[in-house]
Amino acid sequence: QQQVKQSPQSLIVQKGGISIINCAYENTAFDYFPWYQQFPGKGPALLIAIRPDVSEKKEGRFTISFNKSAKQFSLHIMDSQPGDSATYFCAASPSNTGNQFYFGTGTSLTVIP
Amino acid sequence: EPEVTQTPSHQVTQMGQEVILRCVPISNHLYFYWYRQILGQKVEFLVSFYNNEISEKSEIFDDQFSVERPDGSNFTLKIRSTKLEDSAMYFCASKSFPFGQGSWGEQFFGPGTRLTVL
Numbered sequence: 378q379q380q381v382k383q384s385p386q387s388l389i390v391q392k393g394g395i396s397i398i399n400c401a402y403e404n405t406a407f408d409y410f411p412w413y414q415q416f417p418g419k420g421p422a423l424l425i426a427i428r429p430d431v432s433e434k435k436e437g438r439f440t441i442s443f444n445k446s447a448k449q450f451s452l453h454i455m456d457s458q459p460g461d462s463a464t465y466f467c468a469a470s471p472s473n474t475g476n477q478f479y480f481g482t483g484t485s486l487t488v489i490p
Numbered sequence: 491e492p493e494v495t496q497t498p499s500h501q502v503t504q505m506g507q508e509v510i511l512r513c514v515p516i517s518n519h520l521y522f523y524w525y526r527q528i529l530g531q532k533v534e535f536l537v538s539f540y541n542n543e544i545s546e547k548s549e550i551f552d553d554q555f556s557v558e559r560p561d562g563s564n565f566t567l568k569i570r571s572t573k574l575e576d577s578a579m580y581f582c583a584s585k586s587f588p589f590g591q592g593s594w595g596e597q598f599f600g601p602g603t604r605l606t607v608l
Contacts, residue, residue, distance in 0.1 A: 411596065413533075420494075420581050420599035421533060466533060477523065477535035477546055478597060 380404060381469050383481025390488050396454040398484045400467035403448065407469040411478070412441065412452045415464045424465070425452070457488045492516045494600035496582050502606045503572055511567045511603045513582030521585040522565045523597060524557065526550070526578040533581065539565065572607045579604050 382401045390396045400410075408429055413421035427434045427441040427450065434441045440453040454461055467481040495514045503509050515522050524536040537547040539557055556568045565584075569576055583597040 413599075418601075420601045422599065423596050426596065477538055477548070478525075478533075479535070480533040482532045 380479035381467060381481045383467050383484060385484060386482065387485040388487070390457045390486065392457060392459060392488055392490050394457050394488075396452075396457045396461070396486055396488070398452045398465055398467070398486070399449065400451065400469075400481050401447075401449045402469045402479075404469070404479075405448075406471045407479075409470045410441070410443065410450050411468050411470075412439075413466045413468060413480075415466065415483075421466060454486075457486075459488045459490050462486055462488050494582055494584055494598050496580075496600040496603050498603060499601070500604045500606070502608065505574055505607055506571050509569050509572055509605065511569075511580050511582075511605070513565045513567075513600055514563050515565055515582065515584030516586075516598055517563070519584035519586050519598075521545075521597075522557075522559070523583040523585070524567045525581045525583060525599075527581065527602075528578045536567070536580075569605075572605075574607050577605055577607045 384399050388396055411426035412424045414424045415421045425436050425439045425441055427443050429443060429445045432443050438455045441450060443450045463486060465484045465486055468478040470478045494516055497512045501509055522539040525533050526536055527533045535548050537551045537557055538545045542559060554570045558566050579602040581602045582600045585597045
């Protein structure tokens with residue numbers, strides 16, 4: 378059973394463009410939704426996270442949009458740069474316990490100069 | 491900035507051998523995790539550990555796996571008899587108490603240990 382579904386699997390964007398990655402979840406107990414960025418040979422690193430009490434969170438060029446009724450959330454990368462080329466994982470977790478993260482399948486982003 | 495460290499960075503072993511992967515979580519963190527990532531696939535949860543006991547484990551974490559916090563700083567994952575399909579990158583992560591200062595529940599990941607089973 379796939380708890381978190383992520384799309385697309387890969388994405389190619391021109392420098393300066395907007396990258397959009399989408400995730401959907403089923404478990405209504407999830408209340409913490411982080412996005413992790415992973416470069417080759419490195420561990421995942423937290424990029425930005427959101428709780429469902431807000432519909433949007435912005436940090437610099439990165440924005441999470443959250444739709445609680447649809448159980449969907451997305452990552453928008455504005456003014457995409459070649460240095461953003463990495464694999465992005467969405468995840469979900471019930472944050473009031475020590476429970477596991479359920480990761481999406483990942484999106485490989487390539488930003489072309 | 492505090493970080494999670496893992497050793498070794500790469501471990502090569504023969505099928506059937508025991509391996510121990512080591513992690514040093516961030517010092518004031520109380521929740522510890524192991525995840526694995528088979529090449530090109532998603533990160534998968536193995537086990538979480540809190541208050542010196544396993545709090546949750548996945549179906550991947552069978553009797554061949556065990557975890558231990560032998561002292562106040564290390565957190566280890568042992569695979570008793572490795573199989574070819576255990577070849578993966580293994581990530582350790584840690585998290586502060588959820589109602590502590592700052593984060594809502596961020597898990598900090600180490601750089602990983604690449605395990606190759608021949």
